[in-house]
Amino acid sequence: xxxxxxxxxxxxxxxxxxxxxxxxxxxxxxxxxxxxxxxxxxxxxxxxxxxxxxxxxxxxxxxxxxxxxxxxxxxxxxxxxxxxxxxxxxxxxxxxxxxxxxxxxxxxxxxxxxxxxxxxxxxxxxxxxxxxxxxxxxxxxxxxxxxxxxxxxxxxxxxxxxxxxxxxxxxxxxxxxxxxxxxxxxxxxxxxxxxxxxxxx
Amino acid sequence: xxxxxxxxxxxxxxxxxxxxxxxxxxxxxxxxxxxxxxxxxxxxxxxxxxxxxxxxxxxxxxxxxxxxxxxxxxxxxxxxxxxxxxxxxxxxxxxxxxxxxxxxxxxxxxxxxxxxxxxxxxxxxxxxxxxxxxxxxxxxxxxxxxxxxxxxxxxxxxxxxxxxxxxxxxxxxxxxxxxxxxxxxxxxxxxxxxxxxxxxx
Amino acid sequence: xxxxxxxxxxxxxxxxxxxxxxxxxxxxxxxxxxxxxxxxxxxxxxxxxxxxxxxxxxxxxxxxxxxxxxxxxxxxxxxxxxxxxxxxxxxxxxxxxxxxxxxxxxxxxxxxxxxxxxxxxxxxxxxxxxxxxxxxxxxxxxxxxxxxxxxxxxxxxxxxxxxxxxxxxxxxxxxxxxxxxxxxxxxxxxxxxxxxxxxxx
Amino acid sequence: xxxxxxxxxxxxxxxxxxxxxxxxxxxxxxxxxxxxxxxxxxxxxxxxxxxxxxxxxxxxxxxxxxxxxxxxxxxxxxxxxxxxxxxxxxxxxxxxxxxxxxxxxxxxxxxxxxxxxxxxxxxxxxxxxxxxxxxxxxxxxxxxxxxxxxxxxxxxxxxxxxxxxxxxxxxxxxxxxxxxxxxxxxxxxxxxxxxxxxxxx
DNA sequence: CACTAAACGAGACGGTACGTCGAGTCTTGGA
DNA sequence: TCCAAGACTCGACGTACCGTCTCGTTTAGTG
Numbered sequence: 001x002x003x004x005x006x007x008x009x010x011x012x013x014x015x016x017x018x019x020x021x022x023x024x025x026x027x028x029x030x031x032x033x034x035x036x037x038x039x040x041x042x043x044x045x046x047x048x049x050x051x052x053x054x055x056x057x058x059x060x061x062x063x064x065x066x067x068x069x070x071x072x073x074x075x076x077x078x079x080x081x082x083x084x085x086x087x088x089x090x091x092x093x094x095x096x097x098x099x100x101x102x103x104x105x106x107x108x109x110x111x112x113x114x115x116x117x118x119x120x121x122x123x124x125x126x127x128x129x130x131x132x133x134x135x136x137x138x139x140x141x142x143x144x145x146x147x148x149x150x151x152x153x154x155x156x157x158x159x160x161x162x163x164x165x166x167x168x169x170x171x172x173x174x175x176x177x178x179x180x181x182x183x184x185x186x187x188x189x190x191x192x193x194x195x196x197x198x199x200x201x
Numbered sequence: 202x203x204x205x206x207x208x209x210x211x212x213x214x215x216x217x218x219x220x221x222x223x224x225x226x227x228x229x230x231x232x233x234x235x236x237x238x239x240x241x242x243x244x245x246x247x248x249x250x251x252x253x254x255x256x257x258x259x260x261x262x263x264x265x266x267x268x269x270x271x272x273x274x275x276x277x278x279x280x281x282x283x284x285x286x287x288x289x290x291x292x293x294x295x296x297x298x299x300x301x302x303x304x305x306x307x308x309x310x311x312x313x314x315x316x317x318x319x320x321x322x323x324x325x326x327x328x329x330x331x332x333x334x335x336x337x338x339x340x341x342x343x344x345x346x347x348x349x350x351x352x353x354x355x356x357x358x359x360x361x362x363x364x365x366x367x368x369x370x371x372x373x374x375x376x377x378x379x380x381x382x383x384x385x386x387x388x389x390x391x392x393x394x395x396x397x398x399x400x401x402x
Numbered sequence: 403x404x405x406x407x408x409x410x411x412x413x414x415x416x417x418x419x420x421x422x423x424x425x426x427x428x429x430x431x432x433x434x435x436x437x438x439x440x441x442x443x444x445x446x447x448x449x450x451x452x453x454x455x456x457x458x459x460x461x462x463x464x465x466x467x468x469x470x471x472x473x474x475x476x477x478x479x480x481x482x483x484x485x486x487x488x489x490x491x492x493x494x495x496x497x498x499x500x501x502x503x504x505x506x507x508x509x510x511x512x513x514x515x516x517x518x519x520x521x522x523x524x525x526x527x528x529x530x531x532x533x534x535x536x537x538x539x540x541x542x543x544x545x546x547x548x549x550x551x552x553x554x555x556x557x558x559x560x561x562x563x564x565x566x567x568x569x570x571x572x573x574x575x576x577x578x579x580x581x582x583x584x585x586x587x588x589x590x591x592x593x594x595x596x597x598x599x600x601x602x603x
Numbered sequence: 604x605x606x607x608x609x610x611x612x613x614x615x616x617x618x619x620x621x622x623x624x625x626x627x628x629x630x631x632x633x634x635x636x637x638x639x640x641x642x643x644x645x646x647x648x649x650x651x652x653x654x655x656x657x658x659x660x661x662x663x664x665x666x667x668x669x670x671x672x673x674x675x676x677x678x679x680x681x682x683x684x685x686x687x688x689x690x691x692x693x694x695x696x697x698x699x700x701x702x703x704x705x706x707x708x709x710x711x712x713x714x715x716x717x718x719x720x721x722x723x724x725x726x727x728x729x730x731x732x733x734x735x736x737x738x739x740x741x742x743x744x745x746x747x748x749x750x751x752x753x754x755x756x757x758x759x760x761x762x763x764x765x766x767x768x769x770x771x772x773x774x775x776x777x778x779x780x781x782x783x784x785x786x787x788x789x790x791x792x793x794x795x796x797x798x799x800x801x802x803x804x
Numbered sequence: 805c806a807c808t809a810a811a812c813g814a815g816a817c818g819g820t821a822c823g824t825c826g827a828g829t830c831t832t833g834g835a
Numbered sequence: 836t837c838c839a840a841g842a843c844t845c846g847a848c849g850t851a852c853c854g855t856c857t858c859g860t861t862t863a864g865t866g
Binding site: 211212214215216217219243244245246255256259 | 846847848849850851856857858859860
Binding site: 616618619621650654656657658659 | 808809811812813814815
């Protein structure tokens with residue numbers, strides 16, 4: 001009685017999940033992703049490298065992509081914050097330039113590969129949207145709405161379409177690879193973004 | 202003699218490639234894609250359905266994706282023409298609306314899946330870019346340049362970035378699935394596109 | 403403590419080999435051999451019939467022939483015992499007659515086919531020699547030596563060569579098929595065998 | 604009329620079989636057999652090496668083994684003659700010693716491999732028996748019968764069984780590999796053979 | 805000296821089995 | 836109850852040869 005009531009939140013019976021294993025899996029995943037693609041990555045290899053049974057991975061994650069997403073979101077992503085400045089224009093511009101810079105490397109490759117995997121795993125894609133995109137989108141939306149309110153941006157703007165155009169340019173290059181995410185793009189796209197958002201001449 | 206000098210281009214020795222088999226493979230592929238994803242599609246299944254040996258497929262295509270790309274480009278694509286009208290604005294607007302409508306169905310799903318496969322097969326991605334995107338991009342670029350020349354569009358426009366923003370919006374939705382390629386989008390995006398092209402940066 | 407010192411032979415980690423699968427493979431093999439030759443037998447067919455993954459077969463046997471040998475030796479062979487009688491002559495004579503009779507049917511065909519496979523797999527041939535021939539040969543040798551000791555057989559006999567001649571006659575007909583292993587042979591060979599063993603060189 | 608009646612055996616119309624190709628095939632086969640087994644030998648490899656189309660091989664030979672047999676019998680075999688001496692004993696003894704010596708090398712290996720292949724191709728085995736064994740057997744039989752007639756050998760001998768025992772010893776060692784075809788065997792077997800054939804003491 | 809007709813080389817064809825790999829599941833013993 | 840280990844069934848992989856087929860070419864005899 002007293003025993004259990006004093007114990008904080010007694011979980012279900014049996015051995016609890018091993019945090020050690022969880023960490024090992026995520027770290028092994030990221031490490032392997034340095035030398036392979038998400039596509040070539042196998043659960044077998046992760047288990048091996050992490051020193052973990054395959055069953056343990058299947059117990060806690062629904063698929064390879066789920067592991068990758070968690071590794072990506074939890075460990076690798078310190079996030080790309082929206083700069084906290086007074087001017088909405090400045091915030092947007094800086095954010096986009098930063099995003100392009102980040103996506104030039106490993107980060108961009110992995111995001112693209114996760115989205116690629118997502119094309120055949122709708123549930124995972126939804127999960128990734130929720131954990132990775134939703135907050136960022138909301139934050140950007142907030143900034144844009146502020147910009148509209150304070151007169152920086154066009155009040156008749158179709159916000160969603162505008163945001164899709166701005167971000168879409170980045171992801172389109174990332175995915176299709178027809179043009180690089182280079183310096184010039186990092187300079188041009190923010191300029192174009194603002195031209196989209198601002199009041200019509 | 203005339204005989205030898207007129208000798209008509211003798212092909213390489215051996216039995217020539219069977220056009221019948223080629224067709225059968227491509228058609229089987231498209232048919233299977235009605236009920237599965239590119240990811241789930243197997244060469245084994247294609248060979249079976251086409252009544253063709255696996256080796257024949259491997260002889261002529263480098264991978265499953267290569268087959269899908271050829272099937273898609275050769276057979277399924279009567280192309281999405283750029284409307285041939287006087288006004289550049291009108292051409293662009295109509296083309297984008299049409300693209301969105303096409304991508305709502307099977308076509309969009311397959312393009313997305315091909316691009317997804319391409320994330321782990323750079324060579325194939327390049328091939329797809331070349332066979333599917335390059336001409337269309339060039340045509341669009343032409344129209345935009347005409348628009349600039351005749352004063353419809355902004356002469357300081359960064360053309361590549363602008364095109365990426367417009368198309369990127371479509372592919373971003375197609376890939377991420379956060380918002381649908383619906384009627385509203387088909388109405389809003391062309392409007393936004395023109396605002397991008399016309400407005401001074 | 404007693405606990406650890408008494409610890410009973412813990413096997414290697416992991417799931418132990420399935421005896422069920424082993425049996426299923428060997429039985430399927432024998433069954434298939436009723437309607438095909440060793441040559442035509444495929445690992446694929448064995449796996450199918452046994453309801454077992456191909457990998458399981460490859461994990462435990464080095465080749466098709468290895469499976470056949472094990473099936474043959476473990477399951478099909480209750481052995482051809484050397485009759486346990488006082489007279490060495492009688493033992494040899496009866497044993498040979500029995501061998502010829504046995505080899506007239508399926509048994510002979512399979513032994514011949516295993517030896518045939520062995521011509522291109524020396525390791526397997528050695529294995530088969532060890533598991534199938536060695537003991538029998540030793541037993542026969544024993545009997546012959548006894549016969550020599552008790553005066554039944556020639557004391558100057560070259561035992562190995564003599565045994566090879568006697569058995570060789572059987573296997574020669576089995577392999578070459580120029581003459582049958584018929585009644586007459588079963589009557590003549592034992593007689594010849596004894597004449598070989600008894601007669602002074 | 605006269606024309607055709609004077610002409611010797613006019614063959615069928617069309618290009619006649621190329622003796623060059625036939626030779627090339629047989630030579631390529633023998634050469635390949637220096638570095639592989641009959642089992643590993645493929646028609647594809649023969650065709651390649653001989654610079655001949657596969658179809659040409661299939662046109663003239665029924666299988667790989669048929670090619671090997673012909674190569675073996677026509678080209679490699681200068682035959683193992685029965686020594687032509689007065690004494691039957693001497694003839695037999697010398698012949699066996701020679702056979703053992705020959706079979707120690709490549710020759711023995713190939714004969715064994717051909718017989719091995721024959722276990723799954725009865726027709727071919729019969730063909731090989733006919734082309735390779737029959738004459739030799741008949742010759743040996745003749746010598747034995749002479750030996751019987753002139754009193755050297757036992758008149759109650761079961762000739763076939765006796766010959767099988769003598770040759771069988773050789774082939775048994777060749778096939779099973781339990782003991783070598785060494786000097787000692789080449790000395791012992793002829794002695795044993797004569798003891799088998801001669802009059803009972 | 806063209807014309808037939810079969811054999812030729814080359815090599816693609818539909819198949820079948822190979823041996824391997826990874827998926828996802830199951831079965832041990834130990835923590 | 837979880838865990839590592841590792842065996843399990845399953846199914847696709849890409850490869851190698853099989854024996855057959857279609858090409859264009861070559862090489863005789865026939866007319």
